[in-house]
Amino acid sequence: MLAFLHGDGTEMPFEDQGPYADRVTARRAWQFARGMVWASAYREEVWPPGAAAAFDGLRSRVEAAGFQARQVEDLRDLAVEDLADVARFRRESPKEAQQAGSELDEYDDALRRLLEVLEADRRVPSMEAWSALFERRVRGT
Numbered sequence: 602m603l604a605f606l607h608g609d610g611t612e613m614p615f616e617d618q619g620p621y622a623d624r625v626t627a628r629r630a631w632q633f634a635r636g637m638v639w640a641s642a643y644r645e646e647v648w649p650p651g652a653a654a655a656f657d658g659l660r661s662r663v664e665a666a667g668f669q670a671r672q673v674e675d676l677r678d679l680a681v682e683d684l685a686d687v688a689r690f691r692r693e694s695p696k697e698a699q700q701a702g703s704e705l706d707e708y709d710d711a712l713r714r715l716l717e718v719l720e721a722d723r724r725v726p727s728m729e730a731w732s733a734l735f736e737r738r739v740r741g742t
Contacts, residue, residue: 609656647708648735662679663712666679
């Protein structure tokens with residue numbers, strides 16, 4: 602499961618190889634693991650698992666930019682793109698989106714809250730505010 606949290610299942614953090622020898626095999630396994638990985642208690646923030654980026658197109662540009670982004674407009678554009686990815690995933694892969702469950706909703710909500718903060722404050726949130734926006738509210742098992 603950790604291999605899907607941090608990547609596409611073919612690599613593990615601090616190891617040379619993950620549990621799956623290739624992306625084809627990992628993609629098949631992801632179909633069965635998606636819901637469990639999204640709900641995992643190891644996900645401390647709302648960001649999609651690495652496998653969701655690799656196989657579901659949820660690239661999480663805001664996470665990559667982090668709270669270090671300096672331009673409100675740039676961060677806003679990234680959040681809009683991330684929201685478009687979520688909408689596309691729900692539209693094109695409804696069964697898979699349902700497997701992600703309330704955690705996908707939580708990610709969507711966090712991105713929308715970020716947009717509200719950016720519009721209201723016209724500045725990039727502080728590190729503390731950033732953490733509060735993206736901390737998971739739903740805890741899995």
